[in-house]
Structures are given as structure tokens and as C-alpha cells.
Amino acid sequence: MLCQDCGKREATVHLTQIINNEKITLNLCDECAEKKGFHSPLGGSAFPLAEILSSIMDKGVLKDSKELKGQRCPKCGIAFSDFGKAGRLGCGNCYKAFRDQLRILLRKIHGSDLHRGKIPPAYGDVMKPIREEKKLEEELQKAIESENFEMAAQIRDKIKALSRDKE
Amino acid sequence: MFDNLVKKSASWLSGEGKSAEIVLSSRVRLARNITTFPFPPVADTDTREKVLTYVKSAIDKTEKLKQGCFCTSTELSALDMSFLMERHLISPEFLKAQSSRGIFIDQDEGVSIMVNEEDHLRIQAIMSGLDIKSSWEAVDIADDELAHSLEFDYDSSFGYLTSCPTNVGTGMRASVLVHLPGLVLTREIEKVISRISRVGLTVRGFYGEGTDVLGNLFQISNQRTLGRSEEDIIGDLERVTQQIIEYEHNARTTLFKEAKEQIEDKIWRAYGILTHARVLTSSEVMNLLSAIRLGIGMKTLADISIGLINELLLLTQPAHLQKLYAREMNTNERDAVRAELIRTKLRG
Secondary structure, eight states: OBOTTTSSSBOOEEEEEEETTEEEEEEEOHHHHHHHTOSOTTTOOOOTHHHHHHHHHHHTTTTTOTGGGGOBOTTTOOBHHHHHHHOOOSSTTHHHHTHHHHHHHHHHHHSOSSOOSOOOOOOOTTHHHHHHHHHHHHHHHHHHHTTOHHHHHHHHHHHHHHHHHHO | OOHHHHHSOOGGGSSOSTTTTTEEEEEEEEEEOBTTSOOTTTOOHHHHHHHHHHHHHHHHTOSSSTTSEEEEGGGOOHHHHHHHHHTTSSOHHHHSSOSOOEEEEOTTSSEEEEESSSSSEEEEEEEESSOHHHHHHHHHHHHHHHHTTOOBOEETTTEEOOSSGGGTBTOEEEEEEEEOHHHHHTTOHHHHHHHHHTTTEEEEEEEOSTTOEEEEEEEEEEOOOSSSOHHHHHHHHHHHHHHHHHHHHHHHHHHHHHOHHHHHHHHHHHHHHHHHOSOOOHHHHHHHHHHHHHHHHTTSSOSOOHHHHHHHHHHTSHHHHHHHTTSOOOHHHHHHHHHHHHHHHHHO
């Protein structure tokens, strides 16, 4: 049997995992298994969930929504089709941008789409300058676009002062 | 690097704690992302550097964590990385070539934090034996402390937001590493695995050549991270692990009733090889140590401690051997040094 990842070398590592009553078998060669961290029980904790995820997506969510594939998250620019391939979202805002589709997917993976666990404690000090800087950067961008260079220079000074405070 | 860690075995392999003869360790990790920044896999170097700086400064502001050590990936050699991976402090994902990663390890190795792996933060705690609750409490406290200075991506219906939707919600993966030679030898393991998977947990075995599970070690973890509280998820895992321990005990009793000589022979042969062999490969050691561990559990071998077996399991891995002997070695050299180390340690 050949390795299912590289398709070149003989598969020597056979991994079985059962997810939602569905048996998933991975047959890998030593090299590919090592890359995924499957060569030793003490070696790592990577789960082949991305593969599982993309198989669910191909079967269900993506099939009947062709236009969705090209849809992008306005914040990080990731397309929904990229997510389908890699199984990774680009940023927190992706959960807003692809909300309805993710809801279906989350119900399939977790049997639920509602968080019932920990709620974060109040937000704090390190975050404030990050938010402030983000806000200023956006203002700067607007000022440059509207060719208001005087304002842009002022904002730039503020950003500089902020990063000086951090040090 | 990490000279202080090399000298001692990891505390989560001490062999102490509940049911330590079957449960090697209990681990809980939380995935967290800092709001407004893209997730590490798509973030540019500049953003990743910023995340690294912010996390470091947040750790410095905590009460409990600040005394540990923080390294960036550029400070670590390939050997350092493998060393940390063997110790479960970093993941295979962390090793992949991408800049600006960081690892924080607290003083007693109880809590560690990977920065810019798949998520901005992966906060983890590992305890020896069956003690998922203590691991959860440790990461929960670390998470609270960090949240004083960092705002994490959070959605009131989806919970903590993560790069991969399989982690969303609690962002928590709790797992136990269990040794199940009895269930493997009685061929009941498949049945047990399929039963476990029906309750939202995942079992992973590690297969070497052929169909034997390497070292008879299995990892059981929660599959669902959304829709249940951390306490409920941990409660399920704890309950199922207890059940498996019982199944394993029953299987061992059956084995010793029906094939005492064969099993004891297997255990003593393993002991004979480990105390006399001159060349030992890593996977051979894994399987032989499994027989020794069974022998300790069944009181066939009375004078060896579980802690020592755990220590050997860790120290005989390639990067640990090279760190311990402070030189680079090829496979052949390692196999010889490994045999020597085991002989010395087992003969006391």
C-alpha cells in the first residue's frame, strides 16, 4: 500500500481514528507520518481533523452554494473556498462573514452551535494600546485616501508616541 | 539551551497521581486568539512579531507565570525543538517552517504556552496520572491572568474563536495517555474504542510495523469543544477513563488466569533484553517497556517504579539522548547509547 499523502513511498504507519462513529484510517509512510507527528505516541497531538472537515464540507455545506465559494471575509480576505481546502479560517471576523455556513458545519462537528463554557473576564490594559493603534491606523488610511496630509502627519505622530509608550 | 530540563524527567511523568500505572498523564490545552489580529497561519511576519511581543508582556504581568522561560523559535536549534516536542511542550505543527513563534515554559513545567502555532496562544498543562481537573484548573488560572492584559476573540454564541472550527467554543482539548496492554492482548481494544467514540470522545493508537500498537499506548480526548461546559467535558473524559481502567484491570485478570506462564514469560524476557542488550531501537524499547509496565502493575516485577519506566520512555527518545550525552549522534550510536542507559538505570 502506498502512502496516501505523498503517494510515492510504501505506507508503514497505519492510524485509525473514529469520529462520530465513522472510522477514518490514515496510511502513511514514515516520512509523512513524522511530518504529521504520528511516529511516536509521545511525539505530538495533531489530529487529522482538517481532512475530516474538508470531507464533511465537500459532501454537504459547499455543494449547493456555488456562489458562496467566492465569498470573502472583508477583514482578512480569506475566501470561503480557501477555508474548505485548508480547514482553517483567517481571523475572528470570518466567523461573522461566514456565520450561516459555519453554523451548519459546527452543528455537524460538535452537535451544537451554542457555547456553554467559560466567559472571558473583563478586558484590560495591554489591549487598550492595540485597539488605539488599530483605530489610528484606520484613520490614517482614511486621511491618506482623502489626501488630507496634514491630518495624516498628526495621526502618524500619535502612532509614534504610542509605540514609544510601549517601550 | 534547557540544561536544567535535561537533567530531570518531566514532572508529568513522575509516575505519581491516581491510577498512574495505567494513566501516564492528563493534559488540557486551551486555544486563544487575540482580537483584531488575523490568525497565525495567515498573519504576516510583522503581525506575528507583534503578537509575540504582546503575549510576552502579558506573561510578564502575571503573578504565577512570570518566572518561567520564554524563547522565540529563532533562538531554538532543530535539536532543541525535537527535545521540546518529545517532552510534549511543543507540537509537530510548531516545527513547521514559519517565523515568529514562541514557547513559554513555567518553572516546574506545569504550564506551557505556544505562541503563533495554529492559534495565537495554546495554553497547556500536563499532570502525572489521572488528574484532568488539576490540569484544567492550571490552564483556567493562566487564561484568567492573561485575560487581564489581552482581549481574546470571543463570540457570545460561538465562544472562543479559533483558527480551526474543530476547536471553537471552549477552545479546550483534554486528553489522557493510557497504557492498555491487557485490552490489546485480549483483543478487546477494538470494542472499547468503538464504545468510546459513541460518547463524543476520540481514541488514537500508535501503530508501528504490522498491526501491533506501539507501546500499547492510546490517547483519549474530547472531540467536541462547543455546546458543553469545560467541567462537563472533563467529567465525561474522567468517567470514561475510569471505565477503561476497570476494563483493563479485568482483561489483565483474565490473562493471568488463562495464560499466566506466557504473560510472565513475556514480562521477564522484556526485562532480560532491557538489562542485557547492547543495541536497542526506539520502537523496540517502547514495546519492551510496555511489558515491564504491565509486570509492575501485576506485581510480577516488584522493585521497579512506574516513575523510572516513564523516565526511560522519555530519556531514550532521540533528542533527549543527544541532549543528555551533549553530542549529536546518528541512529546507530543512539541505539547503543540507549541500550547502555537502560542497562544502567534498570540495574540500579
